[in-house]
Amino acid sequence: MLDIRYIRENPQKVQTAAESKGYSVDISHLLSLDENRRELQTKVEEVRRERNELADGLKQTKPTPEQITRGKALKTQVAEIEDRLRVVDEEFMTLLKKVPNMPLEDVPVGASEDENVVVKTVGELPKFDFEPKNHWEIGQARGWIDKERAAKVAGSRFAYVMGDLARLHFAVLQFALDRLTDENVLQQIVTDNGLTASSKPFVPVLPPAMIRTEVYEATARLNGEEQTYKLADDELWLNASAEHSMSPMYQNEILDESQLPLRYLGYTTAFRREAGTYGKDMEGIFRLHQFDKLEMESFTAAADSLQEHLFMVAVQEYLMQQLELPYQVVMKCTADIGGPNARGIDIDVWLPGQNMYRETHTADLITDYQTRRLQTRVRHGDGTIELAHTNDATAFSQRPLIGIIENYQTADARVRVPKVLQSYLGGKEIL
RNA sequence: GGAGAGGUGACCGAGUGGCUGAAGGUACCGGUCUUGAAAACCGGCGUGGGGCAACUCACCGAGGGUUCGAAUCCCUCCCUCUCCGCCA
Numbered sequence: 142m143l144d145i146r147y148i149r150e151n152p153q154k155v156q157t158a159a160e161s162k163g164y165s166v167d168i169s170h171l172l173s174l175d176e177n178r179r180e181l182q183t184k185v186e187e188v189r190r191e192r193n194e195l196a197d198g199l200k201q202t203k204p205t206p207e208q209i210t211r212g213k214a215l216k217t218q219v220a221e222i223e224d225r226l227r228v229v230d231e232e233f234m235t236l237l238k239k240v241p242n243m244p245l246e247d248v249p250v251g252a253s254e255d256e257n258v259v260v261k262t263v264g265e266l267p268k269f270d271f272e273p274k275n276h277w278e279i280g281q282a283r284g285w286i287d288k289e290r291a292a293k294v295a296g297s298r299f300a301y302v303m304g305d306l307a308r309l310h311f312a313v314l315q316f317a318l319d320r321l322t323d324e325n326v327l328q329q330i331v332t333d334n335g336l337t338a339s340s341k342p343f344v345p346v347l348p349p350a351m352i353r354t355e356v357y358e359a360t361a362r363l364n365g366e367e368q369t370y371k372l373a374d375d376e377l378w379l380n381a382s383a384e385h386s387m388s389p390m391y392q393n394e395i396l397d398e399s400q401l402p403l404r405y406l407g408y409t410t411a412f413r414r415e416a417g418t419y420g421k422d423m424e425g426i427f428r429l430h431q432f433d434k435l436e437m438e439s440f441t442a443a444a445d446s447l448q449e450h451l452f453m454v455a456v457q458e459y460l461m462q463q464l465e466l467p468y469q470v471v472m473k474c475t476a477d478i479g480g481p482n483a484r485g486i487d488i489d490v491w492l493p494g495q496n497m498y499r500e501t502h503t504a505d506l507i508t509d510y511q512t513r514r515l516q517t518r519v520r521h522g523d524g525t526i527e528l529a530h531t532n533d534a535t536a537f538s539q540r541p542l543i544g545i546i547e548n549y550q551t552a553d554a555r556v557r558v559p560k561v562l563q564s565y566l567g568g569k570e571i572l
Numbered sequence: 573g574g575a576g577a578g579g580u581g582a583c584c585g586a587g588u589g590g591c592u593g594a595a596g597g598u599a600c601c602g603g604u605c606u607u608g609a610a611a612a613c614c615g616g617c618g619u620g621g622g623g624c625a626a627c628u629c630a631c632c633g634a635g636g637g638u639u640c641g642a643a644u645c646c647c648u649c650c651c652u653c654u655c656c657g658c659c660a
């Protein structure tokens with residue numbers, strides 16, 4: 142959530158920013174609740190103070206009946222004001238949580254994803270002397286993707302990913318794991334992109350794939366049962382990304398500046414209801430209820446978070462370049478970055494079978510929007526404490542497999558293996 | 573799942589219903605001493621909210637309750653540990 146003090150000082154700015162993101166929040170109402178809440182808080186504190194003073198005076202002596210009566214009256218009064226405060230505070234918090242993060246200055250203002258801006262196109266589009274196929278046509282022909290049987294077992298939007306495609310999946314993950322834990326590689330990425338970010342390697346993590354309600358809510362990533370799977374008998378949700386179980390790792394903790402940045406490379410299965418996408422991307426493995434993803438998550442000091450964000454995008458580009466996949470870098474507009482984001486970048490791979498670029502990666506700069514509720518803070522060398530900043534970004538999901546299948550396909554529905562992956566597939570050059 | 577023991581500040585750890593936001597120790601910071609360091613000694617050292625400030629309020633796993641007054645008593649939940657069971 143946003144800092145109420147910031148909202149107090151910049152009400153119009155916040156109102157405008159929220160609207161540019163497509164959120165309707167009433168900032169002036171929020172501020173009047175805030176005022177109301179502070180008034181009640183001052184009041185309740187005054188009465189509590191009286192109560193405390195009375196109690197303090199009674200430490201050694203037995204209370205007189207008058208003092209007990211007075212104490213009882215104060216107690217009732219405290220409870221009464223507290224009740225009023227609770228009501229106001231609840232409404233206040235509900236509204237405050239709805240206020241989205243402020244987008245950075247360079248985020249294009251737009252009303253829908255159509256106004257996202259392509260900032261960069263990299264790689265030669267492949268040329269074929271035959272009509273290129275979709276990944277699902279190849280997948281089906283090769284026995285790599287079986288959605289009929291998956292539907293029988295689990296319903297629509299599930300798949301059996303099998304054979305060489307399953308192997309390729311692990312090859313891609315292993316490749317990313319190797320590179321992102323190698324400080325030399327990261328240093329090279331930092332240098333090549335003129336960044337000042339740290340070259341500290343990522344720590345690989347297998348995080349929990351389930352998250353408690355309270356914690357999930359605090360990450361500002363829980364979109365309700367509409368979008369997220371909830372376990373019926375427990376206060377637990379299936380995570381929709383490893384980010385969701387990694388960002389709350391340091392809830393209620395104060396990190397020492399010297400530990401930063403904390404960089405994690407988490408792997409979990411992600412579960413998504415994909416509500417509101419009926420009929421969209423029904424073929425193949427592009428949009429499933431369940432997929433596996435390797436995700437970057439980092440905690441930095443506030444001053445370093447933008448560099449960290451740019452670094453993560455650079456890492457994503459590096460990975461795509463290593464796989465020799467043509468891609469574009471998209472700067473998402475205000476309407477598309479999402480509530481918690483200050484800035485969001487997508488990387489889209491070229492898919493010759495669909496004749497278009499499709500999203501494979503996202504990089505999110507969250508600033509202190511998550512950590513304010515999570516209370517993840519940083520203690521600086523001089524003793525000052527501030528909220529930590531979080532960044533998250535895709536390393537590899539299953540979607541890059543689609544890019545490999547479609548870009549590396551041959552006329553007989555075989556798939557050449559990107560050079561950097563061959564050693565992970567027993568030296569095979571073609572599948 | 574069954575039985576038991578616990579959750580106190582960065583860490584260890586004391587805490588009889590009021591004198592405890594919390595003893596004592598460690599760590600850390602500053603100082604004295606020392607050629608330097610160690611040791612010793614002195615001082616300082618939680619977080620968050622409100623207020624221009626003085627100051628004040630809250631927080632001893634979380635949430636309720638009892639009481640004039642709760643870290644301390646009661647209830648619910650969460651978590652950790654030990655033993656048993658089950659399991660990859």
